[in-house]
Amino acid sequence: MSPLKPAAIISALLLVLPQSASAALPAVISHTLADGGQSWSLPVQTLLFLTLLGFIPAMLLMMTSFTRIIIVLGLLRNALGTPSAPPNQVLLGLALFLTFFVMSPVADQVYREAYQPFSEDKISLETALEKGTAPLRTFMLGQTRESDLALFARIAKVGDIQEAKDVPMRILIPAFITSELKTAFQIGFTIFIPFLIIDLVVASVLMALGMMMVPPATVSLPFKLMLFVLVDGWQLLLGSLSQSFFN
Known part of the structure; x- marks a missing residue:
């Protein structure tokens, strides 16, 4: 075989491959829906997804x-004085499944009003996004303090907001996060109080007995666990946490 023949074969392949590759790629197609929106071809929608x-x-x-949820569970573990029990994996899993329970009504509404009509080509992608964010917006507004909304609206120099639907997401999201942090630390404060009292009582008793070398945390831990079990702490805490989102 002459040295020029492999080069000719490679050149021919380089000319043919781009044509076959371009022929295999589907064209990007858009068409107008009945509501006036634009619906793109499946590859573009998949890329956006x-x-x-x-x-x-x-x-x-x-x-x-x-x-x-995750902040309250972490504060509970610190209040009990057990930095490794429950472990991080258990707390994370518990927080995820409790979040799934709390957000299920919102997810169901998003599925009915946004995803299902969009999957049946009844609405456009823009309309689906608008309808899908509405339930989430309602949920976040229900948990957000007006003072936090006013703070970020003032920072962003947004005018008077007359209705809830007029609140921009760029203002609602940081306001919601701030309110959630405040609420989580308030719940954590109420959790710490009984366990702190146990720590103070145990420390006072140990000092009165002259047992200065005994760590109070070691002695108070069984009493904390006993108190938490006697009041059915897990049911009380998780039930109160879940109920706080439905009030």
């Missing part, structure tokens, strides 16, 4: 009940 998947962790952390 995959892009939105990157925002799911941030949405889970900052736009749902997850923030309040």
